[in-house]
Amino acid sequence: MNSYKKDFLDFLFETQALKIDSEYRLKNKRLSPYFVNIGEFNHGVALKKLGDAYAAQIASYLDSTGQNVELLFGPSYKGVPIVVATSMSLAEKGRDIGIAFNRKEAKTHGEIGDNKNSQKSIIVGREIRDNDRIIILDDVLTTAETKYEMIDFLKNLASSVTILAIIIAVDRQEVGIDGKNAVEEITAITGIPVIPVINSYDLFSYLQSRNDIDARTLNKISMYMRVYGTQTLKKQLGTTRMQTIIQTPNSIIPACDIPTKEEYEELIKQTHDIDKIGGYKLGFELALQYGLPELVAIARKYTNKPLIYDHQKAATDIPDKGKEFARVCKNSGIDTVILFPQAGPETERAWIYHAMEQGLNVIVGGVMTHKAYRVSEGGFISDTGAMEIYRIAARAGVNNFVVPGTKLELITSIKEIIESEGISPTFYSPGFFTQGGDVAAIKNLLGERIHVIVGREINSAVDKKQVVLDIIQKF
Numbered sequence: 001m002n003s004y005k006k007d008f009l010d011f012l013f014e015t016q017a018l019k020i021d022s023e024y025r026l027k028n029k030r031l032s033p034y035f036v037n038i039g040e041f042n043h044g045v046a047l048k049k050l051g052d053a054y055a056a057q058i059a060s061y062l063d064s065t066g067q068n069v070e071l072l073f074g075p076s077y078k079g080v081p082i083v084v085a086t087s088m089s090l091a092e093k094g095r096d097i098g099i100a101f102n103r104k105e106a107k108t109h110g111e112i113g114d115n116k117n118s119q120k121s122i123i124v125g126r127e128i129r130d131n132d133r134i135i136i137l138d139d140v141l142t143t144a145e146t147k148y149e150m151i152d153f154l155k156n157l158a159s160s161v162t163i164l165a166i167i168i169a170v171d172r173q174e175v176g177i178d179g180k181n182a183v184e185e186i187t188a189i190t191g192i193p194v195i196p197v198i199n200s201y202d203l204f205s206y207l208q209s210r211n212d213i214d215a216r217t218l219n220k221i222s223m224y225m226r227v228y229g230t231q232t233l234k235k236q237l238g239t240t241r242m243q244t245i246i247q248t249p250n251s252i253i254p255a256c257d258i259p260t261k262e263e264y265e266e267l268i269k270q271t272h273d274i275d276k277i278g279g280y281k282l283g284f285e286l287a288l289q290y291g292l293p294e295l296v297a298i299a300r301k302y303t304n305k306p307l308i309y310d311h312q313k314a315a316t317d318i319p320d321k322g323k324e325f326a327r328v329c330k331n332s333g334i335d336t337v338i339l340f341p342q343a344g345p346e347t348e349r350a351w352i353y354h355a356m357e358q359g360l361n362v363i364v365g366g367v368m369t370h371k372a373y374r375v376s377e378g379g380f381i382s383d384t385g386a387m388e389i390y391r392i393a394a395r396a397g398v399n400n401f402v403v404p405g406t407k408l409e410l411i412t413s414i415k416e417i418i419e420s421e422g423i424s425p426t427f428y429s430p431g432f433f434t435q436g437g438d439v440a441a442i443k444n445l446l447g448e449r450i451h452v453i454v455g456r457e458i459n460s461a462v463d464k465k466q467v468v469l470d471i472i473q474k475f
Helices: 003-014 044-065 079-092 144-155 182-190 200-209 215-228 231-237 261-271 284-290 292-300 321-332 345-357 383-395 408-419 439-449 464-474
Strands: 071-073 098-102 123-125 133-137 162-171 194-199 251-256 280-282 307-314 336-339 361-365 400-402 426-429 450-454
Touching: 003 044, 003 194, 003 200, 044 079, 044 162, 044 194, 071 079, 079 098, 079 133, 133 144, 144 162, 144 182, 162 182, 162 200, 182 194, 194 200, 200 215, 200 231, 215 231, 215 345, 251 261, 251 464, 261 284, 261 292, 261 464, 280 292, 284 292, 284 307, 292 307, 292 321, 307 321, 321 336, 321 345, 336 345, 345 361, 345 383, 361 383, 383 408, 408 439, 426 439, 439 450, 439 464
Parallel strands: 071 098, 071 133, 133 162, 162 194, 251 280, 251 450, 280 307, 307 336, 336 361, 361 400, 400 426, 426 450
Antiparallel strands: 098 123
């Protein structure tokens, strides 16, 4: 890391402009475990540090590219103090560069006189001249839209204006709700590089290097970055630790969709000692009636195998509800949650993040077993949307997925989507026997990567253990 980046991060940390001690609501409504507040730079020493950091980044860029710049431009209002502080720092280092910023409202008096076309009506500072090479300075780049407007604004003031770069304080390296990154997008469309003084990887590396940051805080920040981060950030952070829910390669998971806790306990009592039982899936029928803590306590009398909560269907609410859902599940003793995030990509990312941050294993599904689910089947969920659920989950670091045992033709496509994101998936599949799925067929298709979820076939039997043993023979 360059010394000026470390100096800047030291100053951010010491002044608490870098905040890591809580959760912070971002402009896009996400709950982030870290936040950089450039608004804290509101006095002389702070502005000097800010200007020095920007100046060092600009000098590095100009030296590496061999280019010259005639003007630093700061969009009103936040860009104004940044461009002033930066120009003064550059002047101290022998680079005397002009500055300007735009007026929010056109000036109609004073030096404007009768010249209504004068730049003075909309520009403060040095006028924009033909063939100017300009660097735009701003605090952040949240959306590309405002930057496109500023680029057009400058190019319309004089001919052959070149925007060399946009310099910002921090690049959070996050994807937006649409899955795109504004920094990468503006460079791809305009060819103008967006250069941060620091980015999220710099910030995380810095925190890792300190001895006073606890492991839980680092893990929480890392988890957030892996879920919301760009592909570049994820590569910088390194390989994601895959979640292993069940230790055996194949297993049977009884779906405990039964009406009483007595029947539930009997099911576990009869089957817990079978090696091929990988865990137990709990649903709303028991959970709403008895509560998850009581169900967990019953199971733990017999087994430490994973308890998977399927809320039928979790993650169909707003993003914020994921935090409370994860907290309740974790406090109840649940190991793993199944999410069917049909409420959209931002809900999906939020619920995955909050579950993982709580230490829960996450299984994500996008296609259900019954007919008339996808639009092509006469349902409500678009075919592409259902498949996109798997892609977004894989990009967020999920490696466990629900696939429908009744729709084998789809599973190959789902597997290809997940693997194209660099994830080696493990699958969990319901829909057998009563719904018509074939255990042997899905085993042949997925081999050592499938755990079969079975409900009514086991629950309706008197000798539940024997039914499980019979299924294992088919498996």
